[in-house]
Structures are given as structure tokens and as C-alpha cells.
Amino acid sequence: MVIAVAGLRERKKEQTRRRIAEVALRLFTERGFDAVTVNEIAEAAEVAKATLFAYFPTKESLALHGVGGDPLAEIVARRPPGQTFLEALRAHYRAFAAAQPPEADLDALLARVRVIQSSPALQNAANALLYQQRQALAQVLADEYGPTAAALMAAQVAASLLALQETYFQRLLSGASAEDVARALRQDVELAFDLLQHGLEYVEGR
Amino acid sequence: MVIAVAGLRERKKEQTRRRIAEVALRLFTERGFDAVTVNEIAEAAEVAKATLFAYFPTKESLALHGVGGDPLAEIVARRPPGQTFLEALRAHYRAFAAAQPPEADLDALLARVRVIQSSPALQNAANALLYQQRQALAQVLADEYGPTAAALMAAQVAASLLALQETYFQRLLSGASAEDVARALRQDVELAFDLLQHGLEYVEGR
DNA sequence: GCAATAACCATACTCGGTTCAATAACGAAC
DNA sequence: GTTCGTTATTGAACCGAGTATGGTTATTGC
Numbered sequence: 020m021v022i023a024v025a026g027l028r029e030r031k032k033e034q035t036r037r038r039i040a041e042v043a044l045r046l047f048t049e050r051g052f053d054a055v056t057v058n059e060i061a062e063a064a065e066v067a068k069a070t071l072f073a074y075f076p077t078k079e080s081l082a083l084h085g086v087g088g089d090p091l092a093e094i095v096a097r098r099p100p101g102q103t104f105l106e107a108l109r110a111h112y113r114a115f116a117a118a119q120p121p122e123a124d125l126d127a128l129l130a131r132v133r134v135i136q137s138s139p140a141l142q143n144a145a146n147a148l149l150y151q152q153r154q155a156l157a158q159v160l161a162d163e164y165g166p167t168a169a170a171l172m173a174a175q176v177a178a179s180l181l182a183l184q185e186t187y188f189q190r191l192l193s194g195a196s197a198e199d200v201a202r203a204l205r206q207d208v209e210l211a212f213d214l215l216q217h218g219l220e221y222v223e224g225r
Numbered sequence: 226m227v228i229a230v231a232g233l234r235e236r237k238k239e240q241t242r243r244r245i246a247e248v249a250l251r252l253f254t255e256r257g258f259d260a261v262t263v264n265e266i267a268e269a270a271e272v273a274k275a276t277l278f279a280y281f282p283t284k285e286s287l288a289l290h291g292v293g294g295d296p297l298a299e300i301v302a303r304r305p306p307g308q309t310f311l312e313a314l315r316a317h318y319r320a321f322a323a324a325q326p327p328e329a330d331l332d333a334l335l336a337r338v339r340v341i342q343s344s345p346a347l348q349n350a351a352n353a354l355l356y357q358q359r360q361a362l363a364q365v366l367a368d369e370y371g372p373t374a375a376a377l378m379a380a381q382v383a384a385s386l387l388a389l390q391e392t393y394f395q396r397l398l399s400g401a402s403a404e405d406v407a408r409a410l411r412q413d414v415e416l417a418f419d420l421l422q423h424g425l426e427y428v429e430g431r
Numbered sequence: 432g433c434a435a436t437a438a439c440c441a442t443a444c445t446c447g448g449t450t451c452a453a454t455a456a457c458g459a460a461c
Numbered sequence: 462g463t464t465c466g467t468t469a470t471t472g473a474a475c476c477g478a479g480t481a482t483g484g485t486t487a488t489t490g491c
Contacts (some may be wrong), residue, residue: 028437028488035438056477067440072479105425146356147349153384168428170388171417173227175425178384184378211377218424219311219381222374232455238469261447273471278448 036074039064043081048130052082052138077088078146082134087148087185089115091177092155104160106175109212116205123196132188146181153177179211241397242280244269254336258288258344283334285350288340292353294390295321297383310366314382315418317391322411331403352387359383378391385417 042064057078061068075081089111094143098107120128135141157166157173164172188208190200213221251262263284267274273290281287283293295317304313308371326334363372370378392413396406419427 022377024417025490031488032438049298050469057479059479067442068478068483069441070439073438076479078478118328143353143356146352150352164428167392167413168420169418170392170430171385171420172425174384174388175381175420178380179377182380186373186376207373210374214374214377214424216424216426218420218427219378220422223369223379223425232458234468237456241469263448264446273473274447275449275451275472276470279469282448284447 020119034068035064035066038073039074040065040084041079043075044131044134045083047134047137052134052141057081077144079141082141083144083148084132086131086135086145088152088180090155091152091180095156096159103199104163105176105212105216109208109216112180112206112208112212116208119197119201122197128208129191132191133153136188136192149177149181175215183207183211226235241270241272241276245272245277246287246290249412250337253288253340253343258284258340258347263287282380283350285347288337288347288395289350289354292341292351292360294386296361297358297386298365301362302365308369310369311382311422315414315422316413318386318418319411322407322414325403325407328403339398342394342398355387357385359397381421385421389413389417 032090039060043055043060046060046063057069057071060081064071088223091108094107094111095104102110134147153173153176156176157170158171160172161220187200187204190203192197195203245266246397249261249266252266252269254396264274266287267277270277281290298316300313300317301310304310341351357381359382361384363376366375366378369375393410396409401409
């Protein structure tokens, strides 16, 4: 009995997609996002430009594929009953911060972060990604809290997590040791959620 | 005694700038942002494309000039002593919500909102504007609260105000009466700042 | 084998934005 | 009111991202 493997067509498609993505990331890493044209990427990946854009809708998506971040709306929607949505998110990010990423992944992440930081256009694109998550989260929360409060809460949460991510990236780029970065991240996660939960007066009152 | 009027050169520049801006806004209003090319705008304003881009750095800026929003960092920096930064912001937005804009301005605002809503690219650009304010605010707050907490707080505040603005725009577009929109805005402002001040548990606990 | 389908390619195009050399308009000084 | 340096403006060529198209090749299901 032969395991039904994906058709040759599908496998080739996947190959092409990966080849494009890898070549793009390599070039971006070597020279920065803005200094690489999509024509170059297409040429180096040995595909036509039209093919490249059949796989990735924009140049930005070439650098950001797989960097979507965690699906906030899902985490909230799937939380166990009795848990507030904020508790669910805190638990998720606490777990993320507790998990020490292996060296190799960290190098790759660092390269990715450097690429993203290399172009304002890319940073905007990354923000736009979170913007969509914000809306999805607002929709999930709307049933419980009404549309206006839900929109406000989702905005606060999404913005906090974006700020958290930026701080994390900066710490990574600053050259601090992996342990220090991880420790700071754990603290920052707690601070971010404390602020969200108890409001800005939480810090104001020291 | 003659009032020292601006030189002819300066006046012409101002004229050109205004002509470009007005033509652009008119075309955007008529056909939507994406359906108008900068070539058309330049032609209709009777300037060369290069001249247009000498006045406005991007196509988006043609639709967003003057829509910067309130300078959060300044409001906070100039607050009277003894007032928390959040109180200062709340007072500012409360005053804004209390002021009934005159009919004519409201029509112009509505047109502007419709244009902005007509293109995702424009909405992203508008977001990016607030993003800069966020960073300026974070810098002002950093002295008092440290960089990490400041970044988180600024992010929450900026995101809340963006959400507030979006809700306001939606209410305007929904065709509700000006009084209803104004009343809802006053409520929303209080809700937004209550959430910021006391945290999400403020609503969670009802 | 043999069509139907889907990936792929080359090419030309649109549009936003930049560059640059040439020119026109202004301001100030004589 | 002529001259001269400055500055706004122009036109036209150029770049890069993204789209449209019509044709070619390879896989698939029969």
C-alpha cells in the first residue's frame, strides 16, 4: 500500500514557493529590504516576476510570511469557560515568554528582525498585520461587551502586544545575552497585562 | 503704515499649494482615492507632476493634509502640574466632544472621512500618522515611568484614541443625526478614558 | 495516448515617485 | 529699468512595484 503522497504538481508548487521565499529572505538579509528589487528576487529564484506575485501578493509579504504573530481572536474564542479573555491572553504570552527558544531559531529570528527593522515600509506592513488581528479580536469581544467597548479593548490589547514585541526586538538587537532578554521579556509580559487589567492608574500609584 | 505682506513669491507658492490640495480633494471626493491618478491631479491643477511632489511627498498626503489629529505629546507635556497625563488628555478630548462643530465644517469632515474610508492604503497611512504620535508620547512619558512602561502606556492611549476616532467616523457615516453622534461621542470619550484609567477589569466587573 | 487543466513564462503596460538639466519668474541691488 | 543671483517650475526620461495577456509546457485523469 502506497501512502497517497501529494501530487507532483503540488510538490513542485511547494518547492517553488519555498525557493522564492528563501531566496528573498537571503537577499533581504544580505542587503536590506529596500536595496533588493523584486526583479532580482525573481531572477535569483529563476521564476518570472508574474510567478513570484502569484505566490506572494506584495514585496512586503516576502519578508513577513510566517510573521503573523499569534491569532489573538482564536486564543480568546477558545479559552476555557470561566476564564476572562485577558487571563487567557496572559497565560498564552506567559507561556511563550517562559519557553526558551533554541539557539538556531533565535539566530533566524534575529536575522528576520534585522530585516524588518531595515525598512519603514516593512514596519508599517507588520503593523497592518496586527491591525487585522485587532479587528478580529474586536469582533469576538463584541458579543460580550458591545461593539464600542470591544473595539476599545481590542485596540488596547493589540497595541500593547505590538509595543511588547517592539521592546522584545529592541532587546534582541541590543546584543544582550539570551538569558537577559528572556528575563526581561517575562517581566514585560507581566507589566503589559497588569497595565491592561488594572489600568494606567496601576503604575501611576506606583 | 503698510502691513508687511508676504512677498509675491510666497503668495504664489501658497496659491499653488492650495490649488493642488483643493483639486486633489475634489477629485478624490468625486471618484474615490484609488480611481484618481496623480497625473490627473497634476493636470487638473495645471502643474507638472514634479511640482506636485515638491509640495506633497506622497499621494496619501494629498488626502490627509491637516488630518494629523491632536498632538498628544504636546498636550501631555504642557499639562498643569499636579495633573496626571491621562487627566490632561481626558480633559482635552472631553472639550473636543463638547464642542459642536458647525454644519459647514461637518460636511467637509464627512467628505474627508468618506475619502479616507474609500481606500485601505489611505487608512494605513492615517494609522501611520498616529503611530508617530505614539512614539512622541512614549518619549515624553519615558522620563516619568521608564521606557518600557511608557511605551506600553503610549501604545494603549494612541490605540484607544484611534479606535475612538474610527467609531466616531462610523457614526458619522451611518447617517445618524448630528446630535446623536455628538452625544454618543461624549459617552465614548468617557468610556475610553475610564478603560484606560481603570483597566479592562473596569468593564469586566460591570 | 489524449484532452483538460494548471503552472509558468515573456512581454508590455500602469502608476507612484525621483532625477535632472533647462527655463521662467521673482527679488534685490545698482 | 537693467542686471544678476536665487528659486519655483517644467518636461521628459527613468525606476520599481504590481497587473494583464496570450501563449507554452507539464501534470493529471481518463
